[in-house]
Amino acid sequence: xxxxxxxxxxxxxxxxxxxxxxxxxxxxxxxxxxxxxxxxxxxxxxxxxxxxxxxxxxxxxxxxx
Amino acid sequence: xxxxxxxxxxxxxxxxxxxxxxxxxxxxxxxxxxxxxxxxxxxxxxxxxxxxxxxxxxxxxxxxxxxxxxxxxxxxxxxxxxxxxxxxxxxxxxxxxxxxxxxxxxxxxxxxxxxxxxxxxxxxxxxxxxxxxxxxxxxxxxxxxxxxxxxxxxxxxxxxxxxxxxxxxxxxxxxxxxxxxxxxxxxxxxxxxxxxxxxxxxxxxxxxxxxxxxxxxxxxxxxxxxxxxxxxxxxxxxxxxxxxxxxxxxxxxxxxxxxxxxxxxxxxxxxxxxxxxxxxxxxxxxxxxxxxxxxxxxxxxxxxxxxxxxxxxxxxxxxxxxxxxxxxxxxxxxxxxxxxxxxxxxxxxxxxxxxxxxxxxxxxxxxxxxxxxxxxxxxxxxxxxxxxxxxxxxxxxxxxxxxxxxxxxxxxxxx
Ligand SMILES: Cc1cc2nc3c(=O)[nH]c(=O)nc-3n(C[C@H](O)[C@H](O)[C@H](O)COP(=O)(O)OP(=O)(O)OC[C@H]3O[C@@H](n4cnc5c(N)ncnc54)[C@H](O)[C@@H]3O)c2cc1C
Numbered sequence: 372x373x374x375x376x377x378x379x380x381x382x383x384x385x386x387x388x389x390x391x392x393x394x395x396x397x398x399x400x401x402x403x404x405x406x407x408x409x410x411x412x413x414x415x416x417x418x419x420x421x422x423x424x425x426x427x428x429x430x431x432x433x434x435x436x
Numbered sequence: 437x438x439x440x441x442x443x444x445x446x447x448x449x450x451x452x453x454x455x456x457x458x459x460x461x462x463x464x465x466x467x468x469x470x471x472x473x474x475x476x477x478x479x480x481x482x483x484x485x486x487x488x489x490x491x492x493x494x495x496x497x498x499x500x501x502x503x504x505x506x507x508x509x510x511x512x513x514x515x516x517x518x519x520x521x522x523x524x525x526x527x528x529x530x531x532x533x534x535x536x537x538x539x540x541x542x543x544x545x546x547x548x549x550x551x552x553x554x555x556x557x558x559x560x561x562x563x564x565x566x567x568x569x570x571x572x573x574x575x576x577x578x579x580x581x582x583x584x585x586x587x588x589x590x591x592x593x594x595x596x597x598x599x600x601x602x603x604x605x606x607x608x609x610x611x612x613x614x615x616x617x618x619x620x621x622x623x624x625x626x627x628x629x630x631x632x633x634x635x636x637x638x639x640x641x642x643x644x645x646x647x648x649x650x651x652x653x654x655x656x657x658x659x660x661x662x663x664x665x666x667x668x669x670x671x672x673x674x675x676x677x678x679x680x681x682x683x684x685x686x687x688x689x690x691x692x693x694x695x696x697x698x699x700x701x702x703x704x705x706x707x708x709x710x711x712x713x714x715x716x717x718x719x720x721x722x723x724x725x726x727x728x729x730x731x732x733x734x735x736x737x738x739x740x741x742x743x744x745x746x747x748x749x750x751x752x753x754x755x756x757x758x759x760x761x762x763x764x765x766x767x768x769x770x771x772x773x774x775x776x777x778x779x780x781x782x783x784x785x786x787x788x789x790x791x792x793x794x795x796x797x798x799x800x801x802x803x804x805x806x807x808x809x810x811x812x813x814x815x816x817x818x819x820x821x822x823x824x825x826x827x828x829x830x831x832x833x834x835x836x837x838x839x840x841x842x843x844x845x846x847x848x849x850x851x
Contacts, residue, residue: 390758390824397817417460
């Protein structure tokens with residue numbers, strides 16, 4: 372399993388993560404990212420990491436655990 | 437995969453994301469990233485905003501550090517300009533004459549900001565905003581005080597003007613066109629943003645050009661085409677940029693406002709050469725038209741596509757992405773999705789004067805073709821998803837408005 376983390380203070384609501392993986396990321400009415408899952412399967416990690424790298428302010432990480 | 441060495445020229449977001457995507461895709465060969473700048477790779481959008489305001493700093497905007505580069509086994513060659521390409525021999529020439537070979541080449545050299553006729557005043561308080569070093573210098577000069585005159589009201593010019601006002605400096609914004617960011621917004625929306633800048637204290641000079649800039653650091657004078665003159669401590673030139681392809685002259689690549697690529701982002705006419713980001717002029721898979729975009733998300737999306745096509749050249753992926761650019765000015769978050777030029781219908785939801793609105797554009801048949809969004813996160817997500825899925829403008833209206841809004845108006849017909 373891999374764990375999702377977000378820097379909610381850094382998030383600017385650009386929504387690239389939502390476009391890349393809307394089963395994992397959403398944004399709320401204030402434009403701040405919402406993590407729809409805490410953990411993802413290892414097999415899904417590459418796809419979610421790709422979505423995380425599409426964040427213009429580097430607010431998203433996928434970490435071990 | 438048999439390719440042993442990928443050479444990426446340009447280590448900004450397009451080049452760095454290509455390298456990261458190759459590793460994520462399992463590429464085990466060598467990846468060499470070359471950039472003319474000595475700086476560790478950094479991100480450009482903050483240069484005209486947070487960096488000028490001191491809300492971020494050079495260390496926070498790095499795209500790679502020595503550690504992250506070595507974790508991915510990327511060979512970073514910084515401070516090395518590439519001056520030529522021999523596509524036949526599969527090698528580039530570095531400044532100084534050394535050759536560097538490749539099995540696959542990724543061109544990610546972006547664009548260089550235009551100085552217009554004012555290049556001679558570089559270092560005399562006249563600036564363009566494209567590099568970290570340049571932005572840092574501008575920040576120092578802004579700290580010494582205004583007036584600041586911004587020539588050109590595209591995204592970067594408008595952002596610099598907003599930043600200068602946030603620093604409480606006397607700020608002028610000059611453009612020959614009648615509204616700011618006029619390539620991205622229809623005139624009515626542009627008019628709204630012209631008022632926003634004026635309301636925030638920018639002295640705007642639309643429909644006016646600059647005949648001459650003279651003087652020296654701290655004491656510059658601009659002569660405008662309407663006969664007036666302005667004094668400036670700092671002048672920022674934001675009049676556009678040119679693809680950085682001089683090093684490719686004579687290489688056999690087709691160069692026409694960028695590196696001309698097929699729909700798979702392969703440079704036409706040569707083997708094993710790809711282009712990503714601002715420098716890439718690709719063939720739109722739908723219309724066959726050549727397009728180029730100077731937007732962050734485009735560079736990132738193209739990087740993924742190129743990495744895939746390097747890994748799986750036998751079944752290449754076409755580049756298809758919805759155009760997307762954001763700009764942050766004052767406390768406004770503005771985003772543009774798709775395009776407005778081809779629209780036949782147009783509809784506004786929300787109220788511009790309340791500070792939250794979206795303008796939706798639709799083509800024949802009512803398909804959503806673009807949107808301009810301000811301070812409305814849900815509208816941004818909804819329009820981006822709808823564009824990607826080819827949905828109708830009316831469906832977006834339903835989602836955002838519950839069907840309460842009147843029908844979309846034909847473009848050119850104002851209610
Ligand atoms: C001030 C500013 C603000 C911006 N704000 C936004 C924004 O808010 N939203 C948005 O969507 N986009 C924004 N952008 C656009 C976005 O930053 C660009 O689309 C993005 O940087 C393009 O990346 P790139 O890798 O294609 O090229 P670039 O970032 O231009 O990088 C090209 C790299 O190639 C190197 N290079 C060039 N020639 C050579 C050579 N011959 N040899 C070796 N190296 C070479 C350069 O040194 C440079 O590092 C902004 C751009 C600027 C400048």
